[in-house]
Amino acid sequence: MTTQQRYPEPPIDLPIDAWLYEANPVPGCRQCAAAMRELRRAKKAGDATKRFEASRKVRAHPHRASE
Numbered sequence: 123m124t125t126q127q128r129y130p131e132p133p134i135d136l137p138i139d140a141w142l143y144e145a146n147p148v149p150g151c152r153q154c155a156a157a158m159r160e161l162r163r164a165k166k167a168g169d170a171t172k173r174f175e176a177s178r179k180v181r182a183h184p185h186r187a188s189e
């Protein structure tokens with residue numbers, strides 16, 4: 123009765139959601155670097171939605187494995 127779930131975004135400290143915020147930036151990739159800056163800023167601001175979006179950016183754009 124006291125704890126109503128009214129989060130507009132997923133809670134940050136649930137381990138099951140951690141992967142949503144994980145990002146594996148590729149060294150030398152500008153898009154990764156930009157997204158990681160966003161990610162860090164969002165983390166500081168406590169903005170879970172932006173964190174998710176930034177980490178998704180890192181995962182979403184293609185990297186060439188052969189280079």
Ligand SMILES: [Zn+2]
Pocket residue numbers: 147148151152153154155180183185
């Ligand atoms: Zn990248």
